[in-house]
Amino acid sequence: VNSVKVTSCHFSLDGKLLTSGGHDKEAILWYTDTLKPKSTLEEHSVLITDVRFSPSMPRLATSSFNKTVSLGC
Numbered sequence: 001v002n003s004v005k006v007t008s009c010h011f012s013l014d015g016k017l018l019t020s021g022g023h024d025k026e027a028i029l030w031y032t033d034t035l036k037p038k039s040t041l042e043e044h045s046v047l048i049t050d051v052r053f054s055p056s057m058p059r060l061a062t063s064s065f066n067k068t069v070s071l072g073c
Contacts (some may be wrong), residue, residue, distance in 0.1 A: 021048030043070035
């Protein structure tokens with residue numbers, strides 16, 4: 001269980017994954033059926049402000065407080 005302050009979360013289009021991002025500077029992908037983490041993305045040096053799955057392809061975008069954006073697969 002993630003005890004860090006979460007600032008954003010978003011479900012994948014098929015509902016199989018949930019991503020969360022927040023003050024720990026990590027975007028965590030969770031399996032929705034087991035609530036276990038699939039993977040962790042550590043692309044930002046400051047807190048994450050938003051996480052979004054692409055509606056048209058299997059890609060995740062994250063943004064952070066320092067106005068940077070990261071695209072993950």
